[in-house]
Amino acid sequence: MKILISDPIAEQGIKILKDAGFEVVEKTGLSPDELAEIIPEYNGIIVRSATKVTRKVIEAAKNLRVIGRAGIGLDNIDLQAAQEKGIKVVNTPTATSISVAELALGMMLSAARRIPQASNSTKAGKWEKKKFKGFELYGKKLGIIGLGRIGTELAKRAQALGMEVLAYDPYVKTSEYAQLVELDTLLKDSDYISLHIPKTEETTHILDKSAFEKMKQDVVIINCARGGVVDEEALYQAITDGKVRIAGIDVYEKEPAKENKLFELEQVIATPHIGAQTKEGQTRAGVQIAEKVKEILKA
Numbered sequence: 001m002k003i004l005i006s007d008p009i010a011e012q013g014i015k016i017l018k019d020a021g022f023e024v025v026e027k028t029g030l031s032p033d034e035l036a037e038i039i040p041e042y043n044g045i046i047v048r049s050a051t052k053v054t055r056k057v058i059e060a061a062k063n064l065r066v067i068g069r070a071g072i073g074l075d076n077i078d079l080q081a082a083q084e085k086g087i088k089v090v091n092t093p094t095a096t097s098i099s100v101a102e103l104a105l106g107m108m109l110s111a112a113r114r115i116p117q118a119s120n121s122t123k124a125g126k127w128e129k130k131k132f133k134g135f136e137l138y139g140k141k142l143g144i145i146g147l148g149r150i151g152t153e154l155a156k157r158a159q160a161l162g163m164e165v166l167a168y169d170p171y172v173k174t175s176e177y178a179q180l181v182e183l184d185t186l187l188k189d190s191d192y193i194s195l196h197i198p199k200t201e202e203t204t205h206i207l208d209k210s211a212f213e214k215m216k217q218d219v220v221i222i223n224c225a226r227g228g229v230v231d232e233e234a235l236y237q238a239i240t241d242g243k244v245r246i247a248g249i250d251v252y253e254k255e256p257a258k259e260n261k262l263f264e265l266e267q268v269i270a271t272p273h274i275g276a277q278t279k280e281g282q283t284r285a286g287v288q289i290a291e292k293v294k295e296i297l298k299a
Contacts, residue, residue, distance in 0.1 A: 001297055002041060006030055007048035009070045010286030020294045036060040044293050046070060047077070048285075049273070055081040068293040070285040071096060071276055072150075073226060075199060088296055092288040094149055099281035101153035104194050104224045107248030107269060108158075111192075111220045112137055114246070116269050138162040143190030145183070145206065146197035146225065147172045154194060166190060187214040192222065199226035207231060212238040218245040224275045227252040232262060239267050250275050 003017055005026045017024050027038070032054045039045070039061045046068040047053060053067055058081040067077055069091040082089050110116055113134035121128050142158045144151045147169040155165045155177035167178035168186045183206075186193070193215070197203045207221070208231040221244055223230050232253050238244040239262075248269040252260055255273060262268045276282070 001043040003044040003046065003293065003297075004039070004042045005046050006035065006051040007046070007070070009046060009048070009289065010283045012283055013046075013070070013286030013288075013290035016287065016290040017294060020298065022294070022297070032057055039064065044068065044297055046289055046293060049073065049076055051076065053077040053082075058082055058085055058087065061085070061087070066090065066293050066296045068289040070282075070289040073198060075226070090289065090292040090296070092285045092292075095285035095288050096276035096278070096281035097149040097153050099278040100150045100196075100224050100275040101157060102278075103250060103271070103275045104150075104154050104196070104222050104248075105157050107222045107224065107250070108137060108142075108192055108194070108220065110269050111222070111246040111248055117266060137192075140164070140191040141166060141189055143168070143186040143193045144178060145169075145186065145193065145195045147175055147178060147180070148196060150224075151194075151196035152177055154196065163192075184214060187211055188216070190219065191216060192220045194222040195225040195229050197225050197229055199228045203229050205229070205231040205234075207235070209234040209237070212243055215243060217243060219243065220245055221247040221249075223248070224250040227255060227257075232260070236261050236265070239265055 002023045002025060005024060007028055014024055032052050036057045039057055040063065043063050044066045048070050053076065055078045058078055064087050066088045067082060069077060072091060072093050074089065074091060077089055079089060114132050118132040139162060141164045144155055144165065144167040147167040151167065158165050159177060165178040166181050166186050166189060167175060168181060168183045172180065206229050212234055235247060239247060246267045249262060250271045251273050263270060
C-alpha cells in the first residue's frame with residue numbers, strides 16, 4: 001500500500017510507516033489540481049496545514065482509505081466529501097498543545113515588556129529606556145476563550161505566574177485551572193485575552209467591533225488559534241483608537257499573510273503561524289499521525 005506525505009513530517013513518523021511495510025512517497029508543495037492528478041494511486045495521505053484536501057481531490061481518490069492531519073485543525077480538509085466516500089480522517093489533537101500554549105505565553109510576556117519593540121529600538125542605536133516601561137503579568141486577569149487542551153495548558157502556566165484566570169467555553173462545565181464565566185464577563189474583566197478555539201460558524205469574528213467595545217482600556221489580545229476568529233478590521237480600529245494596547249497575532253484571515261494592514265502598527269507582534277512549530281511538537285505530531293494511519297491501513 002502507498003502513502004503520500006504531502007507536507008513535511010518528522011523522520012520518526014516516516015520510519016514508522018516504512019518499517020510497517022508501506023511504500024512512502026514524499027511530495028510537498030502540491031496544488032489541489034496537482035494532488036488530484038496523483039491521488040488515485042494512494043491508499044493514505046498525510047498532510048499538515050499547507051495541503052488543501054478539497055472535494056475535487058477526494059472525488060479523484062479511488063483507493064484512499066485515510067487522510068491523516070499531523071496537527072489539530074481540519075479546516076484544510078473537506079470533511080463532508082471524505083465522509084461521503086467513507087474515508088477516515090484522523091488528526092493529532094494533543095501533539096502540539098504545549099507548543100501553542102507556550103507561544104501564547106511568550107506573546108503575553110512580549111506584550112507586557114514590549115520585547116520586540118525594545119529590541120528593534122536598541123538595535124537601531126537608540127537607548128529608549130524610559131519609553132519601554134512595561135507591566136507585570138503577576139496579579140493580572142487572563143481571559144481564555146476556549147478551554148480545550150491548549151487553553152488548559154496556558155491556564156496552568158498563567159496560574160504559575162500568579163495570574164487570575166477566567167475562561168469562556170460553553171462546552172466545558174468545570175476546570176481546576178480557571179474560573180468559568182460568560183463571554184461578556186470575560187471581555188469586561190480581562191487584562192489579557194487569549195483565543196484557543198477552532199474557526200466555525202459559531203466562532204467566526206467572536207471578537208468583533210461590539211466585543212472590543214466591552215473590553216477594558218489597554219487590553220492585550222493574543223490570537224494563536226485560527227485566522228478569522230478575530231475581526232482584523234475591528235482589531236486594527238481598536239488598536240488605533242487606543243482600546244487595545246498590544247496584540248500578539250500568529251494567525252490571519254488570509255494566509256500566507258505577506259501583506260496585512262495590522263503589520264503597519266508598532267503595537268502588533270506578528271509571527272507566521274508558528275504555534276505548532278517546535279521540534280518536540282512536530283516530532284509528537286509525526287509519530288502520532290503515523291501510528292494512526294498505520295492502524296487504519298493495517299486493519
